[in-house]
Amino acid sequence: MSDIKRVCDCTRCGLPSEFPGTQIDLTGQCRLxxxxxxxxxxxxxxEALRDxxxxxxxxxxxxCLVAFSGGKDSTYxxxxxxxxxxxxxxxxxFDTQVMSEETWNNIDRVVGKLGVExxxxxxxxxxxxTLFQKVFPKLVELRQKxxxxxxxxxxxxxCWPCGTLYNLQTIRAALEREIPTVLVGFNPxxxxxxxxxAHGQLKTPGDLHQAxxxxxxxxxxAKDYVTMTSPIRRLIRAELGExxxxxxxxxxxxxxxxxxxxxxxxxxxxxxxxxxxxxxAEVGFVAPPDxxxxxxxxxxxPLVRHVYQALYxxxxxxxxxxxxxxxxxxxxxxxxxxxxQVPDRASVLPLVEKIQIGAAQxxxxxxxxxxxxxxx
Numbered sequence: 462m463s464d465i466k467r468v469c470d471c472t473r474c475g476l477p478s479e480f481p482g483t484q485i486d487l488t489g490q491c492r493l494x495x496x497x498x499x500x501x502x503x504x505x506x507x508e509a510l511r512d513x514x515x516x517x518x519x520x521x522x523x524x525c526l527v528a529f530s531g532g533k534d535s536t537y538x539x540x541x542x543x544x545x546x547x548x549x550x551x552x553x554x555f556d557t558q559v560m561s562e563e564t565w566n567n568i569d570r571v572v573g574k575l576g577v578e579x580x581x582x583x584x585x586x587x588x589x590x591t592l593f594q595k596v597f598p599k600l601v602e603l604r605q606k607x608x609x610x611x612x613x614x615x616x617x618x619x620c621w622p623c624g625t626l627y628n629l630q631t632i633r634a635a636l637e638r639e640i641p642t643v644l645v646g647f648n649p650x651x652x653x654x655x656x657x658x659a660h661g662q663l664k665t666p667g668d669l670h671q672a673x674x675x676x677x678x679x680x681x682x683a684k685d686y687v688t689m690t691s692p693i694r695r696l697i698r699a700e701l702g703e704x705x706x707x708x709x710x711x712x713x714x715x716x717x718x719x720x721x722x723x724x725x726x727x728x729x730x731x732x733x734x735x736x737x738x739x740x741x742a743e744v745g746f747v748a749p750p751d752x753x754x755x756x757x758x759x760x761x762x763p764l765v766r767h768v769y770q771a772l773y774x775x776x777x778x779x780x781x782x783x784x785x786x787x788x789x790x791x792x793x794x795x796x797x798x799x800x801x802q803v804p805d806r807a808s809v810l811p812l813v814e815k816i817q818i819g820a821a822q823x824x825x826x827x828x829x830x831x832x833x834x835x836x837x
Contacts, residue, residue, distance in 0.1 A: 476783040480775045494787055502649050502732065502788040505678055510729035511545055513679070517641045517722065524549040525642040526635040528628070529572075529579070531564040532757040533748070535646040536571050536741040538726040542644060543575045553634045554581040555627040557759065558589040559815070561749035564758040570745025582630050588705070589623070593816040595700040596622045598826045604772065605831040608692040617769045617777055619761060625693050626709050628723075632683045636717055643683070643723045648732050650784035680724035687712055732790050754778065754802060763804040764812040770803045771827045 469478050472489035484492035518524040527542055529535050529552040542550045552572060572579040600618035603609040612621045628645070635643050698706035712718060738746075748757055755778040756762035769777040785791030813823045 471783070474783040474786040476779060477775070480779060491783075493783070497787045500787075500789055502790055504727075504731050505729045507541075507730055509678070510724070510726070513724070514546070514642055518549070521639070521641065522549070523551050523638060523640045525644050526551045526553055526631065526638070526640045528631040528643065528645045529554050529568070530627070530646070530758050531560065531568040531571075532646075533738055533741045533746055534648060534727070534757075536567065536744065536746045537737040538644060538646040538730075539571065539577065540575060540740060540744050541730065542726075543577050548576075550577050551638065551640065552577050552579040553631050554579070555630045556581055556583045557623055557627065558584065559623075559761045560758055561751050561760050563747060563749035563751070567746050567749075567758075571741075574744045580634065582634065584626075584709075590817050591701060591705070592622055592626070592697070593619065594818055596697060597818075598822075598829070599696060599700055601768075601772065601826050601829050602831065603696075609696070612693060614773075617765050618772075619765050619768060622693055622697060625690050626697075629687065629690065629694075629709060629712075632687065632721070632723065633712070635721060636683070636712075639717055641717075641721055643721065644726050645723060646726050648727050648781075648785065649788060649790060650781040677725075677728065680722045680728075682719065683721035683723055684719050686723050732785070734791070753804065755781075761812055761816070764809045767804045767806065767809045768827065776803050 469485060469489075470476065471478075471483065471485055471491035471494055473494045474491065476483055476491045476493065478485045478491075482492065486492075486495070514525050524546040525542060527535070527539050527550055529539050531554065539550070539552055554568060568579070597618050600609060600613050600621065604613040604618065615621075616624055631643055631645070635641075694706070694710040697710055738748075746757075749760075751760050752758060753763040753766065755766065759765075766776055766778070769775070782791055810820055810823075813820060818826075
């Protein structure tokens, strides 16, 4: 009997059969398509978002703070909010130290064109490389432990600690200025950990997008968001030390903190990637040439894809793109166009060196067997 596995794509969303948990049936559809409860993403509506921001802002100087990464999605978000609330939108960028040079050019052009006020936070020298060097290997080791399996599955062991710090610093920037509402630009298939009902142990990458079927009308409180990042914050503290972690992970629980809300822009506004790219280009956005598929701001993205493929045998963006197709927000052909384009080891080694991890150490990290016992 042959032990060769037949590989095919779901006829509806394009998810490949080798993706864990896919379970394509005789009709050609995957398990996720069979179980998805709706064929379209139920956006809450732009009017609802504007009304919520107005109600929360009152007469405050700032209506909202926008997490502005310089990518296409956050550029479109910033443009729309700046049009709704002229001179009352503050854009904030956390310098991850691995952003494309073209991303910084985009940021300069966009804030200039829109006339919005912009601030950025720059971590102290060497901090982000230390984070990558110490937390990335530990997450690879802990990837099957209960507290960490979901975050590593959803974001990967490189994006998760970096993205968490970005979001936490965005919240901190709003707290310091007493801005009641933070807007983030995740598309509907990203970051379901924002939502309490999505928490819990997940067995396969494919399970991620079943956890989130509907948007939340009122977002999530900053306090709840910070609480939900506790596992990764504890790991950062353990690996980097109390002093190094405190600046980025510690928060004072006060009245402003409890009242602040984090809203996902694309829970309210229709996610149309073609329209988003066109609109972003009109205010100065240019796709960076060095970020690869799936990112329009981070130069480590090819390394992220390579690592995820090595750990799980699939490209991390295939599940996200297939989810968008199931919700009527993407094209099925797109999920197959780049199926063979996951960067190989040779092409990502310069990025490994960029974060000051040697090639031999990198190979050893990816060959690390996951820890078997649950972390208490």
